[in-house]
Amino acid sequence: MDRTNKDFQVSCNNCKLDSICLPRGLSLTEINELSIEVKTNGMLNKGDYIYRQGDPFSRIVALKSGSAKLVNIDNHGNEHILNVSLPGELMGFDGLYQDHYNCSAIALEKISFCILPADNLEFISKKIPSVSRELFKHCSDTINQAQQQIISTKSPAEEKLSLFLMDLSDRLHARGFSSHEFYLPLTRQEIGEHLGLTLETVSRMLKQFQNQNLISVERKLITILDADGLRSIHNEK
Amino acid sequence: MDRTNKDFQVSCNNCKLDSICLPRGLSLTEINELSIEVKTNGMLNKGDYIYRQGDPFSRIVALKSGSAKLVNIDNHGNEHILNVSLPGELMGFDGLYQDHYNCSAIALEKISFCILPADNLEFISKKIPSVSRELFKHCSDTINQAQQQIISTKSPAEEKLSLFLMDLSDRLHARGFSSHEFYLPLTRQEIGEHLGLTLETVSRMLKQFQNQNLISVERKLITILDADGLRSIHNEK
DNA sequence: CGTATTATTGACTCCATTCAAAGATAGTGG
């Protein structure tokens, strides 16, 4: 809360995520200016809320480590997982429009994160225009991801799941993690809530992929055995 | 193309959409500054492309009159209508992330529009920070709409269509049109491509709503007879 | 007026859901 207490803050310079998080493409001067505006001490445990659906929009959050899910409760009381956030990704742009968040962000494991207070958005836009462009790009990224998801909801279960797995693989790879072996941050139930399937269907499809020697499944540990084969499920004409 | 040729431009001051388009909440000075950056002479006919999927990102487009559809062709060659744009709404933010548009924008009827060239985004952010915030809000609006759509794709056909109709009604009403009588800008086929249904199902559901005295359907002319009843289909617990 | 496009309607099929039951794993406290 105390912005003057810089001793306990790690600047963007020192952050291992500097190339993939917000400061991508910024000059050193700009990164330093940005560091002053950003709070870097966020820490939460599994199940904790980063922000809640309906809360007043107050911050953009950059995930430094761990993963989170974005959950929306609809009019019927059903949970929808709009997206999964991985290290280096930003959350919260959905809250800007109506000044309150459209979904809850919930930690899927122990996480650390940075905070860009909402009050500073205009100030930053004026002082560091290139950050403004970066923020727009992240917004645009969110739009693209959402649109991709709209498209995938119209595919059969098999394609939804292969796309989900390869998307996770690609995003993890882009952030320096293994692309062929990773832990699912979600339960079968949650994957279903994300893809619009039942947990039973998710389980059956994972089994099917395993039978086809496309992946190996050991509870939440996924090993991609045939990335091309998996990709062809949703890519081939 | 000639930015110096201001004689043929209508400034935002004179635009009937001033309260609902970009300049919402700006001072007169800011609106004038913005007018200089915006090209206001866009005109296209039904079926014309405003921009194409894959084209380099070059502009944000504000629809002044008419309607447009945002179409994405997926890996299988299937068309998906990501959204319908109505007067006063902005298009193109999806192109910012990868520097090319993620979908094509196609006029559904004769349209007129304004253009905000992409090159000016940073300049505008610096010069008119409040515009920057407005643009972020529009981005956020797009994200919210996309997320709402993701949620609705998981609902049964009946709910998809009632939500689609009431969303259209609400958005038209917000822009000064009738909320209880309007023309569908899309064919049954296109509504299907938008909602993830077949044209036959769309036809059957419209018929069902008509039989329930919720709406009256006369080809593309929709009359809402019981808005509450229609809303309750997707709102009730 | 004739053709192409768009829309309606019916019968049948299939994919994913639902319902049900059992198995596996992780976490807790005695």
Add this chain to the structure above:
DNA sequence: CCACTATCTTTGAATGGAGTCAATAATACG
């Protein structure tokens, strides 16, 4: 450390909602 419990996962069988296929009807347009 083991038993106990809650949570998560797997698997099977039956059901149902939307898709597919097909034929006809209505409308728009040149």
